[in-house]
Amino acid sequence: MILAWLVLTILIAPKIGAYNQAFMAGRAERDVPVFLRLFGEGRNIVSNLSVMQADLYFHGGVAHVDCDHMRQTAMGQADIEDEHGEGEKRPELSPFNILFRISEQTEITSHVHLHGDRVKEVIPWLYYSAEIDPHNVMAYTLTAFYLADRLNKVSEGIAFLREGLRNNPESWQINAEIGRIYFEHFRNYEAAERYLKRAMELQRKVPHDKFQERYVLSFLAYTYQDMGREKDALPLYRRLEKLFPKSKVFKEKIMELSSLKQNLEPETRNRTGR
Amino acid sequence: MRTIRAIAGSMIRELLRKKDFYVLFIFILVLLGLLSSQTFFDLEGVSRYVKDLGYSLLMLFSFIIAVTFTAKQLPSEIEARTIYPLLAKPVSRHMFILGKYFGGLVVSVITFTLFFAVYAAFYLAGGEEGSPMLLVQGYIFGVFFLCLVVALVLFFSNFLTLSANVTLSFILYMIINGFSDSFRDLALFSKGAASVLYGAIYYLLPHFDFFDLRVRLTHAWDPLATWVIAAVAVYTFVYCSILLYFAGILFGRKRL
16 A cells, blocks of 8 residues: 555656646746635646646647747747757667557657647647636747747737736736837837836846846847947946856947947037037 | 347447437537637637547547446346346356447447547548548547456456446546556666566556557657557457456356
């Protein structure tokens, strides 16, 4: 009996891990009151499980706990790949170990990512995730990313993000995503600046990591640069360089903008007669 | 053979009188219809989630019918005392079990075939890269699955009450579908006595997971190799034969 219980515990542990992952995906543990964790978080959990289901679809129905490309891609940290190798290697099976061999054959272990038009298959799960829990910010940003960047449905992506913003007015992620789409897809710099500045302000109020900060600051800096406001872009690039001292891109940007500023200043002085 | 056919025939008539089947059939039809009529941001051809949910429902409903129908065969015959006139005829107890098995199997396969026809219609209408070969394999594996389920439930009904039998079957179904890969990995990655123990457990468990082609069908993976289908068929036959043999022995020793 004890042995059976131990075996069951070992087997259930990874599943509980997935459940916890779903539970924690939306917010930090300390933010969730105990009574909500016990009674009221069901919706949050189901919603995050729906996001995880979308991730599973992104990988052709095969679970890869060590691969987070779907979310990383949406936050600009990686690009979509077609296929890459598996981590742990299974021991060689004897030809007489027939059940294990059947299991090996019926199970799918390839690591693939959806690409092109097939990405649309993740949309229902993301859509339902947001429907189930309108405070699941990730569901809105991921849906908008796939609609705008992969499926050429930019207006639908923006509309969905606006709906998300109505439900989550304090979300820096949704503001940043709207700003990014205005910048990248519409070249509407005024709107992009408005949303990205709001995202920057909101982000300062909540704990975040340097990659999240880079996401907001870099798009705001590019927006300023494209608007011809190098003076506003320069402090942002300096901040980014401070966050990522090894990055050559930000160093080059600072040098480029600094030299531009130096060239512009004598001209301005001449024009104003100073 | 005639005896088996008579017992099986009476079970099919029983199915037609039951409301469960009609309710589940209408439910699967309406739900798949609703799901496939749903549109998301005017995207065309989004079908994998319909195939996924459709297959899950198809297998679950077929399992429900197979378990609930087979589980009550022996207890109800004994309770209603209708078993005595049957056993008074020249029917051996093994033959009786075999008749009940084929009856349960025919009923389950008929139900599954009707559910599968609905699923196949939605699967093929979903377009994309759905493979008819994979669909055929899905049907064959569904029948194998029911062969195993009916044999297992009939075996359990020799020493479990109706409700205990249904509960245990459902628990086994959930554990094996959810954790079979974990059992296998435990056996593969552990060493010494633990490896032998986990390996033995893995061999003893009825592998419902072998018949699950949900991911393959939903995400349009390649069909299985012929040798795998043959191996699964042999596995099903051997496992069912052992279960039915012991079910016959247990039934023979039962005091009625």
